[in-house]
Amino acid sequence: MNTVRVSRIAEKKIKQGICILDGVDFQKQNLTNTVVKLVSEQGKFLGTAYLSQQNKGVGWLVSRAAIELNQTFFEDVLHQAKLKRQTFHDSEWTTAYRVFNQDGDGFGGLSIDLYNDYAVFSWYNPFVYSIKERIVDAFRVVYPEIQGAYEKIRFKGVDYDSAHLYGQEAPSTFTIFENGVAYKVFLNDGLMTGIFLDQHEVRASLVDGLATGKSLLNMFSYTAAFSVAAAMGGARQTTSVDLAKRSRELSQAHFDANGLEMDHHQLVVMDVFDYFKYAKRHGLYFDVIVLDPPSFARNKKQTFSVAKDYHKLIAQSLDILSPAGIIIASTNASNVSLERFKKEIEKGFVGVKHQYLANYRLPSDFVYNKNDESSNYLKVFTIQVQK
Template structure:
């Protein structure tokens, strides 16, 4: 196994417990898919075993502070520990879709595994971990023999497909899962999406359990309107879901139908959110609850949007159509944005408008995180009461 001697900045991060290898700490590194032993450049102290492989985040991952061999037994042990952590989800009658393996939260970055009823979904984030695909699948079958079949999502560049069926029984093209007692229509083999973002299930639960009762709800960047469905289940008087993607209407209505809702009080708008803000203001529309959950970065024909620079604009314009004493649910999944940085964006948007932070939710317990690395807990969702 190759030896890699690293500089003090990277060494400090590893000793702190951070597993992601940041490319900025390895400026002259030629990254090839390889397992390496890390040593301190300063003291020659052994620091751990890592693998090198470029992905969206970083140039590799520390996988152990010991020297290890990657074989089926190694992965079985990782998966057994991960499964035990999610016992409450396995025993739940109200939730049948959740994450069972979450990168560095389960001590191995580069892949995740989600369960949707009796089917598993693997997401591969770099080419090195993809080389271990069959070994990891064999380990998974040994630890999760109850799973009927599995699919994969390819989240790195280089292959000519994004999604595929990989073993066992094939799932229906679309099927219903449960989350907090609410039904959602999902799909496992259609691009990178599945019809729901599982990391938001505690936020949706708050809408089911009181936050939306009797309220009008506006859901911005709604995707398949899962927040709107949760709000409807929680007694919302009406919901409006806004997304630029035309397919969002079809997928959103499928969720509503899965719960037997009449669509009369639930609207779906295919529109840029900033255009919708202007439309709502022009027509005198107001909302009691506004959910704002944009992608970290987006570009359309008119403009680009970055959470780190532009989120305040979403807040400022939401205030113009928010009912008196209304509530804003402000969400971001940008891992490069700290809680304090996100708060600064929110405060810039609120300006002089008085408001109260009621709650902060981050990743739910099935999305285990590396507590030593703030970026591992990427989700940040503030519930804010506006006192206007």
């Protein structure tokens, strides 16, 4: 095993419990896709890590102890992770959830989700991908009940992004349940599956009646899961807006899965900012507006960044929000802190009275590293305007 001597700054981060290895701290070494022993400038052992480039960081600290990343190691961390999700395992109301979440469960660069009796593995860097057989073998020991699995490649350098991994193949689309609501998912069609599982507590608030008797506008709607949750919770009317043409078909499948007629549910393929103008021009108002944009987006007209532009979404929402209306403001941008996100929100609300009704972070199945704020990437505020 190679030894890597780290700076005092990197040593401090490691001792704080931060597992992601920042590229700034590892510029003078050329090792990659390998397990290493980290030591301080004085040569003191700091932990076992691996180096491998991914979309954030250049590797992960795995343990402060000297360990081997063998099948026994993975069986142990997977077993501990399974115990933490026992309430989900026992639930009849929710059949899709995360069972392993990177450094929150003791091994960064890997996440695993369950959709009924099927698992979806996400590999975030080449090293984890290179030892996937070891990980899968361990998983099959801990989860013998799982019928089959798929993989998602979330780094560059492999010529496919999704594939069947082992066992029985799932139907091309099938129904899962979340908070008692049905959603249609697909496991082998690109990186997406038809639903973002980390939002299930926010959708639960809609199922439980946050939008009962109200009209809801769902911006950047993807497959309109928020809209379906609101409809099942008694929303009077929903409008879902997304620029992707396929969003209409995928959204329709969710509504159909719950036997919801589309008379009061509209699916709009349009740029969000164009729809704000359209709604204002036509005098449309909504009681609840959901804002859950990608961290960064670009179209022919403009670019959008949560860190710099989220306030524009708030400001334009206020133009079409009913008196005493509610905005659900959400982001999954790990590079935007809770404080920074709230400042962006407040910038959009300038001069308008409002109160925060609720806030959400990652749900309990998305176990995060409590020593690293960026690990708890989801930030959602439910805000009521006082007009």
